[in-house]
Amino acid sequence: MTCEICNGTTWEITDAGAKRCKCFVPKVQPKGRPITADALSVALRALQAMAFFPTEPAAQMLIGNELRRMCPSVEALQYLVPLAVRRFKTWDKCGLEGLRQALCHGFRPADGIEAGPTEAYPEGLPSEKGNYPLAIPAGAVKALPPGPARDAEDKRLRGLMDRLEVKLKRTPPPNPNLKPITQADVERELERLRDKRARELMREAAGEKELA
Numbered sequence: 201m202t203c204e205i206c207n208g209t210t211w212e213i214t215d216a217g218a219k220r221c222k223c224f225v226p227k228v229q230p231k232g233r234p235i236t237a238d239a240l241s242v243a244l245r246a247l248q249a250m251a252f253f254p255t256e257p258a259a260q261m262l263i264g265n266e267l268r269r270m271c272p273s274v275e276a277l278q279y280l281v282p283l284a285v286r287r288f289k290t291w292d293k294c295g296l297e298g299l300r301q302a303l304c305h306g307f308r309p310a311d312g313i314e315a316g317p318t319e320a321y322p323e324g325l326p327s328e329k330g331n332y333p334l335a336i337p338a339g340a341v342k343a344l345p346p347g348p349a350r351d352a353e354d355k356r357l358r359g360l361m362d363r364l365e366v367k368l369k370r371t372p373p374p375n376p377n378l379k380p381i382t383q384a385d386v387e388r389e390l391e392r393l394r395d396k397r398a399r400e401l402m403r404e405a406a407g408e409k410e411l412a
Contacts, residue, residue, distance in 0.1 A: 202327070210305065211317065211324030232273025239274045240264050242361075246281050251290040258381050265380050266296050270303055272310040279306050283325070293320045301325060 206212050206221035244260050247253050254260060271277045284302040288294035297318050304315040305325045
């Protein structure tokens with residue numbers, strides 16, 4: 201039965217803004233598996249199904265660090281990724297705020313920071329039944345009634361995920377001495393690039409004056 205207060209979104213709109221509805225019951229996994237490097241790598245590759253998702257290593261490392269910080273378990277990560285891809289479609293509509301909103305739709309964040317409304321979903325994500333990460337989309341379920349056809353499709357999806365995990369395990373392990381990139385590192389690099397560009401413009405201006 202749909203909640204009359206939030207209409208199934210789990211967010212209640214008040215004069216002071218949006219807040220969690222009383223009907224919200226997070227799908228907490230107290231004994232969930234810890235997030236591994238392989239699971240995080242699979243998640244980042246799966247998020248590339250979202251248009252305009254960053255492919256630069258530095259950007260992916262920053263996103264990976266945020267996912268590891270907010271997700272309490274592998275189960276939460278597997279819940280977050282397909283939900284974010286289905287709901288946001290493009291990275292410019294999602295961002296880190298959208299990833300957190302997708303996570304908080306079904307799990308308590310590990311860092312304790314609850315998500316608020318996003319520009320794409322100011323009233324919260326639409327209600328969804330279940331949290332199985334390989335579930336067939338609702339539109340496809342109607343075309344695949346219970347039976348051999350749906351079992352075969354489910355087996356195919358599991359096989360794709362298993363092959364991807366095996367492929368990732370064959371890749372060299374990440375450098376243990378590699379330090380995570382922080383926001384301060386990003387800001388320093390941007391400042392360095394701005395200074396470099398400013399010097400180039402000054403040299404070009406000086407060259408034009410000499411020619412004149």
